Amino acid sequence: MSPVSPHPPKKIVIVGSSGRLGGLLIKSFGGNHSVTGLSRAQLDLGCSESIVAALEPLDYDLLIIAGALTGVDYCETNEAEAFAINATGPGKIAEISAGKNAHVTYFSTDMVYDGSKPEPYSEADAPNPISVYGASKLNGEDLVLQASPGNLVLRVSWLYGPGRPAFPEWIINKACAEAHVTLPGNKIGCSTSTVDLLGLLPPLLFGPDVASGVFNLCNSGPCTWRDWGQFCIDTARAAGLPVLADHIEGVPVDSVPAFVAKRPVNSAMSTGKYTAFTGVTPRNWQEANREFLQQSELFKKHTVSPSAV
Ligand SMILES: NC(=O)c1ccc[n+]([C@@H]2O[C@H](COP(=O)([O-])OP(=O)(O)OC[C@H]3O[C@@H](n4cnc5c(N)ncnc54)[C@H](OP(=O)(O)O)[C@@H]3O)[C@@H](O)[C@H]2O)c1
Numbered sequence: 001m002s003p004v005s006p007h008p009p010k011k012i013v014i015v016g017s018s019g020r021l022g023g024l025l026i027k028s029f030g031g032n033h034s035v036t037g038l039s040r041a042q043l044d045l046g047c048s049e050s051i052v053a054a055l056e057p058l059d060y061d062l063l064i065i066a067g068a069l070t071g072v073d074y075c076e077t078n079e080a081e082a083f084a085i086n087a088t089g090p091g092k093i094a095e096i097s098a099g100k101n102a103h104v105t106y107f108s109t110d111m112v113y114d115g116s117k118p119e120p121y122s123e124a125d126a127p128n129p130i131s132v133y134g135a136s137k138l139n140g141e142d143l144v145l146q147a148s149p150g151n152l153v154l155r156v157s158w159l160y161g162p163g164r165p166a167f168p169e170w171i172i173n174k175a176c177a178e179a180h181v182t183l184p185g186n187k188i189g190c191s192t193s194t195v196d197l198l199g200l201l202p203p204l205l206f207g208p209d210v211a212s213g214v215f216n217l218c219n220s221g222p223c224t225w226r227d228w229g230q231f232c233i234d235t236a237r238a239a240g241l242p243v244l245a246d247h248i249e250g251v252p253v254d255s256v257p258a259f260v261a262k263r264p265v266n267s268a269m270s271t272g273k274y275t276a277f278t279g280v281t282p283r284n285w286q287e288a289n290r291e292f293l294q295q296s297e298l299f300k301k302h303t304v305s306p307s308a309v
Pocket of ligand 1: 015018020021039041043045066067068069070107108110156157160164
């Protein structure tokens, strides 16, 4: 007898299938479900004709929008493009999907919050983006939910994971090349493993009640950007990587010359609504980071095999 799948198979479309999250979604859901991935070449979020041509022939139950224009500073000076890709395109997708009675999940961001609240943000707090990227994503949320109130918006933050290097790899490489490293010490957020995120999705998408509305979703526990970087380089040093910078100096987020767009000082999020809906609490950020780094290509390159010692 074949094993019974915990979730009945669904027909799922992933838009933005070659991104960090999109790529992992394809791998993760591909085993149990019928998954169609659409890369930018197959569906251009910035082009209505491309969206119609890609989706009209497809039959699906769930569609996940993981593609986006994610360069926060690029968006700041390319507003029309940011709104076309992050808002108008997802709105069109949600409209077509509503016509097919299909559920849409739209990945959004902690950058819809303005950062003025001292505590972690809950979904009940009013969004008030202070960047073009944040505003375009908020507009995307609104359009997706307007097309069908049964659709789902997941606000995620500070993603890292296999497939595409992100902050952990960047800061470790930097700390191995330079003795003096700085990072914003007053900017607070929630770092999030894409592998953990994938594990948190099934109760939202495949449970008896498919989730709708807005949910924050991230690993548990806020930290500053500096503390996240310090944790990464401490873990790297402990694993034997040649880290030159012992201590990362904290600087104000507004003082980073490379930042064109404003960043909310606090964009940490609480996941109480997710836990109330699913009964699951995301694990803490340190555990998730440590596990990712220990399995990462960066660490494998530097690991001394026991036989070589
Ligand atoms: N990364 C983070 O820290 C973070 C934080 C908060 C929220 N989010 C949200 O989480 C989601 C996933 O992020 P991620 O880290 O996986 O992003 P990512 O690695 O930058 O992937 C984004 C994907 O979108 C695709 N894309 C860009 N323009 C497109 C267009 N016009 N049409 C179709 N696809 C297009 C990219 O295509 P190419 O592969 O061709 O470049 C890429 O595959 C996004 O909605 C993002 O806004 C991310």
